[in-house]
Amino acid sequence: MALADARIGHLARLARWRDILIPADVTRCATIAAADCNLARELMLDPTTNSLCDTFMARALALSLQNVRSGRGGPFAAVIVKGSEIIAEGMNCVTATNDPTAHAEMVAIREACRKLQSFELVECEIYTSCEPCPMCMGAIYWARPARVYFANSAADAARAGFDDAFIYRELSAPHAERKIPMIQLRHDEAPAAFRAWREKSDKIRY
Amino acid sequence: MALADARIGHLARLARWRDILIPADVTRCATIAAADCNLARELMLDPTTNSLCDTFMARALALSLQNVRSGRGGPFAAVIVKGSEIIAEGMNCVTATNDPTAHAEMVAIREACRKLQSFELVECEIYTSCEPCPMCMGAIYWARPARVYFANSAADAARAGFDDAFIYRELSAPHAERKIPMIQLRHDEAPAAFRAWREKSDKIRY
Numbered sequence: 001m002a003l004a005d006a007r008i009g010h011l012a013r014l015a016r017w018r019d020i021l022i023p024a025d026v027t028r029c030a031t032i033a034a035a036d037c038n039l040a041r042e043l044m045l046d047p048t049t050n051s052l053c054d055t056f057m058a059r060a061l062a063l064s065l066q067n068v069r070s071g072r073g074g075p076f077a078a079v080i081v082k083g084s085e086i087i088a089e090g091m092n093c094v095t096a097t098n099d100p101t102a103h104a105e106m107v108a109i110r111e112a113c114r115k116l117q118s119f120e121l122v123e124c125e126i127y128t129s130c131e132p133c134p135m136c137m138g139a140i141y142w143a144r145p146a147r148v149y150f151a152n153s154a155a156d157a158a159r160a161g162f163d164d165a166f167i168y169r170e171l172s173a174p175h176a177e178r179k180i181p182m183i184q185l186r187h188d189e190a191p192a193a194f195r196a197w198r199e200k201s202d203k204i205r206y
Numbered sequence: 207m208a209l210a211d212a213r214i215g216h217l218a219r220l221a222r223w224r225d226i227l228i229p230a231d232v233t234r235c236a237t238i239a240a241a242d243c244n245l246a247r248e249l250m251l252d253p254t255t256n257s258l259c260d261t262f263m264a265r266a267l268a269l270s271l272q273n274v275r276s277g278r279g280g281p282f283a284a285v286i287v288k289g290s291e292i293i294a295e296g297m298n299c300v301t302a303t304n305d306p307t308a309h310a311e312m313v314a315i316r317e318a319c320r321k322l323q324s325f326e327l328v329e330c331e332i333y334t335s336c337e338p339c340p341m342c343m344g345a346i347y348w349a350r351p352a353r354v355y356f357a358n359s360a361a362d363a364a365r366a367g368f369d370d371a372f373i374y375r376e377l378s379a380p381h382a383e384r385k386i387p388m389i390q391l392r393h394d395e396a397p398a399a400f401r402a403w404r405e406k407s408d409k410i411r412y
Contacts, residue, residue: 057391064399068406075399095410099316100325100348101307110305119306129399131388134377135344140386141373142306142341147387151396160400161411167347171340172378180346181353182337185263190357193270193281193335194366200274204301205367 056081056127057149059089064104064129067091075160076104078128080112080121080145087124088112104128105136109143119206121145130157133164134171142206262287262333263355265295270310270335273297281366282310284334286318286327286351293330294318310334311342315349325412327351336363339370340377348412 056079063077073092080088090108094100105128112121124145130152132140140148158165175182197203262285269283279298286294296314300306311334319325330351336358338346346354364371381388403409 053391061392061396061399065402068399068402068409071406071408074412075403077399094325094348094412098319098323098325100319100327100412101312101316101345106307110307113304113306117304119300119304121306127391129396131390133344133348134340135342135348137377138339138341138344138373139307141369141376142300142339145386147389149389149391151390151392152400153390153393156397156400160403163347167344168377170347171343171374180351183353183355184337184357184359185259185333185355186267186357187359190267190335191362193267193274193283194358194362196271196274197281197366200277202277203274206280206300206306 052084053127053149056086056125057129057151059086060127060129061151063089063091067104072096073102074162076128076130078104078108078126080108081125081127082112082116082121082123087115101135103133103136105132106139109139113143119143125149130154131164133157133162134167258290259333259355262292262331263335263357265292266333266335267357269295269297273310278302279308280368282334282336284310284314284332286314287331287333288318288322288327288329293321307341309339309342311338312345315345319349325349331355336360337370339363339368340373 060077060079063079064075067073067077068075073094073096076092078090079086080090088108088111090104090106090111092104093102093107105126108126109121112124113119119142121143125147126140126145127149128136129150131150131154132148133154154164154168170178170180175184266283266285269285270281273279273283274281279300279302282298284296285292286296294314294317296310296312296317298310299308299313311332314332315327318327318330325348327349331353332346332351333355334342335356337356337360338354339360360370360374376384376386381390
């Protein structure tokens with residue numbers, strides 16, 4: 001509990017945690033901090049000597065470990081920060097929800113956008129436990145946050161048995177050489193919707 | 207209505223539509239067919255002379271045009287087929303739902319997986335009105351369908367003002383040269399979750 005208290009003090013100093021992050025919920029703050037500190041010890045992190053960036057990344061790393069232990073999904077987690085506030089957290093839940101798109105970053109991006117009521121993450125930062133796969137990188141470019149912090153690399157994920165590096169290679173291969181065949185049909189008739197889009201005067205661009 | 211009837215007959219021959227696709231709902235079938243035929247006329251498609259693949263792609267193209275006209279989102283739609291049955295349809299609804307991940311393919315993949323109660327699309331085909339962006343291609347590789355049919359190319363999408371080609375270029379650029387900065391933190395402490403994953407005997411791989 002001493003460590004948890006130290007961490008609350010540390011976070012409060014760094015991020016004005018009590019005022020901004022979890023305004024009236026010191027109990028929850030203490031619980032999160034205590035859980036983080038326990039995990040931090042296992043992760044060999046020193047929760048009292050890190051910068052604000054490191055604190056947010058420590059949270060993502062702690063959640064990624066927690067996600068494996070709970071059996072909910074793969075070893076990945078992400079948090080999204082605006083200003084000094086965590087506005088969304090996500091953990092991989094592909095197998096628990098039968099949703100192949102439910103990677104940590106995707107879950108966090110969707111939740112952050114829901115909270116902000118916006119399809120863009122203006123002035124937000126993403127802290128993710130692992131370099132995003134092409135799906136998540138694509139989502140990040142569509143959501144347009146200010147920057148992305150990551151810990152493990154795509155190569156680390158590949159060594160742990162995940163397809164990230166393979167998918168990166170596939171996306172830069174010609175269609176004909178890809179493992180999932182890509183076949184073009186009806187190209188001549190296809191532009192009608194794009195034409196309608198260009199002509200639509202009240203469209204919302206994204 | 208003559209065209210709609212002709213199309214129902216055509217689809218019934220090709221895909222045993224009445225038996226497989228919409229077993230007891232001829233009314234809905236007629237409505238869909240009539241709507242498709244109206245759109246097909248505008249798209250200059252001949253609904254009575256196409257193969258089964260073309261029929262599914264025509265449906266995706268019709269939905270993509272419908273999505274622009276309804277104002278719900280961008281000019282993109284996708285259908286997912288298993289056997290001769292459409293099991294899911296998706297239209298872009300990024301702006302309508304404030305969800306940057308709600309591309310047509312993503313919506314369709316999530317819906318198909320929900321219906322199949324699986325995080326993989328075994329023996330499924332995706333028909334999409336446009337070559338998928340990196341996010342959607344990533345999702346496709348995670349979902350592992352048998353093949354992908356597309357109509358417009360990524361270059362067509364870029365000409366219509368969408369970021370697909372830009373994102374493809376970014377993903378093959380070194381981290382330091384990307385428009386959204388990618389910064390690695392705490393790499394030394396990061397492997398704990400991967401280690402726990404490797405050691406977990408009851409994990410579900412995906």
